[in-house]
Amino acid sequence: MGAEFVQFSLTPILIGMFAAMACALPGNFLILRRQALIGDAISHVVLPGIVVAFLITGTVTTWPMLLGAAGAALLAVVLIEAVRRLGRIEPGAAMGVVFTSLFAAGVLLLEQSDTSSVHLDVEHALMGNLEQLIWLRADGWGSLLDPEALAHLPPELPRMAVVAAIIGLLTLVFWRPLKLASFDEGFARALGLPVTLIGLGLVTAAAAAAVAAFDAVGSIIVIAMFICPPAAARLMTNRLGKQVAWSMLFACISAIAGYVLAGYGPLWIGAASSVSAAGMVAVVSGVILALACLFGPARSRVGVAAGG
């Protein structure tokens, strides 16, 4: 755990952790509301948003990308709702129609606009560039106290940390209405809570998390973290507070173990190069979910323990 670790692994792991937690937090509520696949849909439509932003501004700087992605995510949510209502189509199919079409449009624009020369390609969109978010100026743990070195942190780290903190704060502030609206929408409505607004706010927070994480870590981690840690946590407990805590723990374990396994795992078994960190984080979260499915104390539908 020396200087090299701080230089090459600390910042990607931290970014991965913040991204994982920012996605898993709204994921808890999406799963309860049976909207788990909203995360999947959002992360597919982020691609056309980013391409359009690039075509308009001609640069690959952060803010146009984020705005484009957020715009696309919002457009997708609106379109899904419009198709569902206007066509009287069940939500899953409406979602499928919208996100596959938008994704196809994104791929087409991408191929047409020759953006591949500026590190904007499908592979990058899928896998992100977690491995490249290294902290070159660091020369050991001491750099954490060195303002000169801290100024050269990868900008993704503070951005992801801020997004995770904001989503955490929002969850705390709106905890009670979120909980009520997710478990029993009818009751929440009867209490006079703005249920539709809460749902929209939740989806917006999810989109913000997806968009912020997408640039740094790619869509695989985003989709996996929306679903796997909260799903595993749901099998651990019957209480929402504990579920959220478990999901945060699982998200962190996935990010850390996934990155370490991807970076160092192949070296342990004698292979020469590392494998995709994003893919590995998703795989670890899947292993955690599989274990929860097999051994989680609240895994079964029937015979749910009282109290809990």
Add this chain to the structure above:
Amino acid sequence: MSSFFSALLLQGGYNAALVAIGASLLGFAAGAGGSFLFLRKRALVSDAVAHATLPGVGLAFIVMVLLGGDGRSLPGLLAGSAISAWLGLLAVEWIVRRTRLSEDAAIGAILSVFFGLGVVLLTVIQSMSQGRQAGLESFLLGSTAGMLFQDAVLIAGGGAAVVALIWILRRPMTLVAFDPGFAAARGVDVRRVDLAMMGLVLAVTVIGLKLVGLILIVALLIIPPVTARFWSERAEAVVWSAGALGAVSGYVGAAVSASAPALPTGPIIVLISAALFVLSLLFAPARGVLASVLARRAFQARVHRRQGLLALSRSEPIHDPLTVKILRRENLMRADGVATAEGRAAGEKISRDERRWSIARKQHLDTALTGRYDGLTPIESVFTADEIAHFDAAMERNA
């Protein structure tokens, strides 16, 4: 443009014709096969299936290279993708059956984890020096330019086999899609029919990998059935018209991309099928947006006409602009708001019918008949002339 039409008429060269035929067969199989999933309200299962093919592709490649073969042999890669997609499906089913997680959570978990594993394997392959891995990424987004004759035969044969299976299994699958409980009561093994449905979707996905890629095949499984649903209320019609819509999208898409090489085939096919969807959403008879707007306006006009005529018969002034417009257009009212002779007659008739209805609703306890009173249904269409005469007599007595 002329190259587009020549491609459309299969004159754009051997390869273009090959791709067009392959794409339309695949589109047909995908549309028809996806219909059952859509009718069963499980459209997004195809998303999980498609993503779950990736680790199989990667593993098959690695195994074939380690065995000393060519890693890119298509049948080997397709076999690998089929196996891993099947495992993914079983995993979704296992999670839904054995835990309290809902189906969408299971789908999302499986698709992300399998896809992640596939990406890990792809990076392993990239680091392998042997085996000419280039082109493997095309499984993500599909590539038709490099389609060989044997690939086309594989796609055509597989597509035809899928369509034949759909034909054979259409009855039990329709039954299960609409009412699994009833199907079970009729002695249909719902679980096995479900698995057969999934198997068909899986076959389409695996066949379509080469053509449109694993992410966009989902679109071909979902969009044509949803589009077809606008045009029919009958399950079988939905299935076959979804197939036809898919075939048209595949065929036209292949022709467009053959005439403009810069346009990738997969996205074009998907966007054409999305365009057909939007057209149907707007213009389909009965279920389309335009049709429901027109139906709403026609209903509104009937209500206003009737209220206007009732007001005319009572000599009340009419202020509502829509009512005024309708009455004047039909020459039932003059510009100064006074009823014409026809308007008076129509108003008389309607107010008489209204009185007849009120008698009818007092006398008849048969709500199947009187329940049809909604202020718009003509009384003659519910009661016979004798009965109406009877009501008139009752009215005379009351008066």
